[in-house]
Amino acid sequence: MAVTEIKFGGFGGQGIILAGMIVGKAAALYDNKEATLTQAFGPEARGSACSAQVVVSDSRILYPYVHRPHIMMLMSQDAYTRFSPELAKGGTLVIEEDLVNPVPLPEGAVVYKAPATRIAEELGRRMVLNIVMVGFFASVTKLLSAEAVRKAVQDSVPKGTIDLNLKAFDRGFEWGKKIAN
Amino acid sequence: MAADPTGVLTGQHYLDGNHAACEGALAAGCRFASGYPITPSTEIVERIAARLPRMGGMFIQMEDEIAASITLQGAVWGGKKALTVTSGPGFSLMMEHIGLAAMTECPCVFIDVQRGGPSTGLPTLPGQGDMMQARWGSHGDYEIIALCPESPQECFDTTIEAFNLAEQWRVPVMVMMDECVGHMTERVIIPSADKLSVLDRRWTTKKPGEYRPFDVGADLVPDMAKAGDGHRLFVTGLTHDERGYPVMNHKAQEKLVRRLVDKIRLNADKIAHYEEDQIDGAEVVVISYGITARVAQRGVQIARDKGVKVGTMRLIVVWPFPETRIRELAQKTRAFVVPELNYGQMSLEVERVAAGKVPTVLVPHGGGEVHDPEVIAEAIIKAARSVS
Structure with missing residues (x-):
């Protein structure tokens, strides 16, 4: 496998960095790959568009930053406007469909949409929206094994919320399978 | 000797370089830290402030x-291994x-997570x-040891090495990280x-009085x-004799400061720590350190794909500078290429040691x-063309 560059975008407070952390951890600890996470650090990040970047590779990662992501997971319109032009040609967009209207669409982009906020609300906690999206991401991108990502969710979320977050992951994953059929 | 298990967070982790450096310090036996938090090193201080009280x-x-x-x-003088971060x-x-640490031979570790400067620069x-x-930042003649990690794993490893070197040579040791390595998250195996x-302190076996x-x-x-x-202990930043008492003359200065410098210079080959790759037959050798060494590897691959014979030398201990080895390399290769995130610092050392060869x-x-x-x-390819 060549190097896969991924960018996670949304607004501060949505759990974007945690989503990136889970995917990176799944790859590096549970899926026998290399994964480097970097995040945009800056005084401007809080409340506005924020992002996490993950490089996943089968061999050692030399260059840590993401410039032309192959996959983007976006959870706010502001993040879509700012980041989607960076998508590599023919890249994959994974979006929250009630929060992002994917217009204009980058050339050749493949779009996967999930109503992750509504799913999270059905589970009783809107907060787990990011984990629904991580499940959806795992399902449609097939970059990592579902077990690896599920395990990374399990040991990245606060104790006492593990069951809820695993449910959120499973619901997002199922949504991905459903739209594939 | 083995590490004290209370400070060792054994396992596979997904950590950033700052957190990994903190774990390296604790594994090395650091039980005291002082700091004034500053970006981009704050995560080290946050973690060590939370972790230290739980292990005494x-x-x-x-x-x-x-x-x-x-x-x-x-x-340190009270008996602890100690760290500060900035x-x-x-x-x-x-x-x-x-x-003062150099003059009093106080074994201690300073971590500098480098950001863009000068002044407040790019936090x-x-x-x-x-x-x-x-x-060279402090006045007078002295030697220190400095290391440069290229990944979160190496932030853990080199912080342990820093503590060991501090104890062995009794100098302040600097871990020269940078924001990229500090904030990058990767697998870290502890x-x-x-x-x-882990090296223990060189405690005297002599009795008080002797x-x-x-x-x-x-x-x-x-x-x-x-x-x-119970030992008589006098520690001062003034020039001092073997008892530690101030002596204000050139003979005491020559004896003390010469030794402070010689204990590192004469042992530089023992302290040296670097990695090399494909040196034999290399037209160009890239010498680099820290995050730049890693990014340079990618540049080296591109140049090799275009047919240039490139070797690499990655400095892990940057001070003392590995003069012996670079002098040897200057006889074997035809050019050195030194990328660094400044406008020429370690490249001046390479140039000095290459001495026009x-x-x-x-x-x-x-x-x-x-x-x-x-x-x-491009710089590698251009250097190769200009010497072929």
Whole structure:
């Protein structure tokens, strides 16, 4: 496998960095790959568009930053406007469909949409929206094994919320399978 | 000896370089830290402040970096292994006390997570502009040891190495990280305590009355006594004799300062730590350190794909500078290429040691991001063409 560059975008407070952390951890600890996470650090990040970047590779990662992501997971319109032009040609967009209207669409982009906020609300906690999206991401991108990502969710979320977050992951994953059929 | 298991977080983790450096310090036996938090090093202080009290240690947030850099030395003389953490602006404030640590031979560790400078510069973005400051920042003649990690795993490993070197040679040791390595998250494997090699302090075996604080043996490094254990102990930043008492003349100066310098210079080959790849037959050798060494690897791959024979030397210990090996390389290769996130610091050392035998090509970058690997590749290809 060549190097896969991924960018996670949304607004501060949505759990974007945690989503990136889970995917990176799944790859590096549970899926026998290399994964480097970097995040945009800056005084401007809080409340506005924020992002996490993950490089996943089968061999050692030399260059840590993401410039032309192959996959983007976006959870706010502001993040879509700012980041989607960076998508590599023919890249994959994974979006929250009630929060992002994917217009204009980058050339050749493949779009996967999930109503992750509504799913999270059905589970009783809107907060787990990011984990629904991580499940959806795992399902449609097939970059990592579902077990690896599920395990990374399990040991990245606060104790006492593990069951809820695993449910959120499973619901997002199922949504991905459903739209594939 | 093996590490104290209470400080070793054995397992596979997904950690950033700052958290990994903190775990390295704890694994090495650090039980005291003082600091004045500063971006991009704050995560080290946050974690160590939370972790130390749970293992009988202590963290004190001081009023500024000047205080932080002397507080840790008090802890060392009281018998602890100690650390302080900062970034460029704080590192500048610590210089006076780094000189004191060198003069009193206080084994302690300073971590500088470098950001773009000068002054407050770029708080959240990387730089490698403090490399000469680490070596020469305090006044007078002295030697220190400095290391440069290239990944979170190496932040863990080199922090342990830093503590071991501090104890062995009794100098302040600098871990010269950068924002990129500090904030980058990767797999970090922490072995079990019995697999880690940790050096204890060189405690004197002499009885009170026989012991003199600055008597030395063949390696030129004195053994230590713990304040309060009954030994007569006098420590001063003034030029001093073997008893530690101030002596104000050129003979005492020659004896003491010569030894402070010689204990590192004469042992530089023992302290040296670097990695090399494909040196044999290389037209160009790329010498680099820290995050830049990693990005340069990509540039080297591009140049090799275009048919250039490139070797690499990655410095892990940057000070003392590995003069012996670079002098040898200057006989084997035809050019050195030195990328770094500054406008020429370690490249000056390479140039000095190469002594005109082969050209040294600096690939400068002011910081704020890392090099574009293509730019490094171009510099390698150009250097190869100009000498072929």
